[in-house]
Every structure is written in structure tokens, then in C-alpha cells.
Amino acid sequence: MTPIINRKFFIANEEDILQGRTTDIYFKRTLEVLKAKGLMDVQIAAELTVSGLPRDWTWGVYCGLEEVLRLFEGKDIDIWGLPEGTIFPSRTQSGIRLPLMVIEGAYSHFCLLESPMLGMLSHSSGVATMASRCRKAAGDLPMIAFGVRRAHPAIAPMLDRSSYIGGCDGVSSILGSELLGREADGTMPHALILIIGQSVDAFRAFDEVMGPEVPRIVLADTYSDEKVEALAAAETIDLYGVRLDTPSSRRGSFPDIVREVRWELDLHGHKDVNIILSGGLDETTIPPLVQAGASGFGIGSSISSAPSIDFALDIVEKEGVPIAKKGKYGGRKYLYRCPNCLDFEVSLTKQIPICRNCNIEMINAEVKLMERGKRIVRAETPDAIRDRVLTQLSKMVVE
């Protein structure tokens, strides 16, 4: 078959996605059969669940909802569900899968968009969850998402948004930061130092050319020892910090390098110079670096290449009657959450359950998000969603 997509890069554009052109072909064929058999108006309820989370994760960060609502806008369906930024386990204590979102309406109205919807949520939530795991590891220290270079550029804004919502304090891509309504964060690349020649000359040039709004964070690991370069930088310009991106072949113990650089800077009266670390960091390598005196982190591929979360959408009700495939539970369910311990409960009724841990009434966890294709909740800012994530992270006893 001759390729028929005529475009420069191998990406879908917004129109392709909205028209269902990135969907799996079997949804299109299903639609043809429904049409031929006069079943276009069959009303169903479908629920979004996760059977299990990747790796050893016990919770995930629900991310990507804003894109899904934009995808479904104008389709004659109702949508209920958790707000974006909810931290969720895949199942309740008794093992029932959480219905994270419920769609009500004619299946024909949205089946073509099922694949893109699941993809948006799966990918965004995986990235946001990994960012949150790194956030827990880094405590209160600043953490910038550096990972756009490890993924296709077409999704850089999505990656940066998800990283930020998960708890990163800033993002490095220009488009990603514009989407978030903030300045992009960055330091300097080795390329600049190599082209200028000497590290201190590069530090001076950077300081001369950059505006006052750009923090003076320079790379102190290009040619010689980290503590020598860090000290040289601190004595050359009014420095905010040094970044260490020591290659793994030269690391030995990265925490020990950090301790030594901190010691040397302090010894020479540069206690206010921060030590920012990058290069292959993740939730397991961050804690010893925090302990060693790191001031902040740039985190790349562990977040931008995080495993995706396998969301599934299943029909649970047809014309008001419970129905389900093998392995799933039929019937429209209602989701409740304890305001105290944040535990979830799934119920078949609208009767408020009591939290088994706290013995208090739970609250309705789902919100009506869309009515007959019209959004009934306003789009939230990334900051508001991120705050929701951070509040739950601080309240939850999570591993």
C-alpha cells in the first residue's frame, strides 16, 4: 500500500484526533454495523477503570482529563467522574475497581474517540504519577522536568503539563511552559562551554548576555573536577547555583561528589550557592542526594518515559439494565471518598457509605463534568490541579 499521509512529520494533528482518525479500526467497523442494524441510539453507561497499576505502584495520579473533555465536547453524552489530579488506587480495599469516569449516552456518539481518550489518560497519568513519586522523594526541594528530549516533540506540551501537575516545580520546554502560563526553567548546556572554550569564560559570557530574570546556574562538570569548577564559578560571577550532570562513568558515588562540592563551597563562604543535580535521576536515586545536600533536581526520562497506566473503558449498563463482559462488574456504580483518610468506596446506590477506617460519612467523589456534550465545570488551571495533587500527597500515607 502506498503511504497516503502527506505531511512532514509522522504525527496526527488535532483534526485527525477529533475525527477519530487515530482510533482503532474496529471502532469504525462497529459503528458501521450499529448503523446498518438500526442500533445507533442504544443507550449505555460505560465506566473507566484500571485493573492494576504499573511496577509496584499502589496509587496513580489521574491526569489528562482536560484533553478528554475537549475531545468529547459537542458529543451528545453525559460524563461523570473524578476531578483531574485525583490520587487513586486501582481498587478499593475489598478489590473492586474504581469507576474513575462514567459516560452515559448512545455508544455510537463516542465510540470512535475511545482510543484517543484512553491514550490521553494512560500516557498523561503515567507521567504525572512518576512526577509525584519523584516529588515525594525530593521533599520540598525544587524539581524541574527536563525530559522532553526523550520523547517525540509533538507531545512536549502534554509531557510538561503532566510533569507539572504531578509535582514538578517547572518545565524546560518553551511550548510546555507557555501552556502552563509560566517561564521555562533551564541552566546551560555543555555545548555552550565547549564552544566558548574555557568554563569560566562561558560563565562570564552567560552572565553578561542573559537578562537579570535568568537565574545564574552554570554547569560545573565539563572538563575538570566538580568542586574545582564549582568554586571557580562562584568566584567568577554572582552565582545562584551550579548544576552537576556528572557522566555515570565518572560518578563513583554521586552523593559523595555532592557532599564534597557542598563542603568546598561552604568552606569558601559560598553557602548560598545551590547545587542542582541532573542525569538519570529517579525516585530511588533522589533520596540519598537530598541527604547529601542537593538543592534541587532536573529530572528527565524517568518522568517523560514513565510507564503508562492501562485504563480500560467497559459498558456496564445497556438501556438502564446492568450488563458486563466476563471479568468486569455490571451496573452503574457510585464512587465515594473519605475526606479524612482519602480511602475510596464503590457503591451500587447513592446512599453515602461510612469509612471503614475512620467511621465517618464519606463524600461523593464524582462530579458531573459534561451534560449532553456541554461542559458543566470550567476548565481548571494546571496550578489548581497541581495543588490538588500536592494536598493529597501531603495527607496520604503513601509508599
Ligand SMILES: [Zn+2]
Ligand atoms: Zn477514612
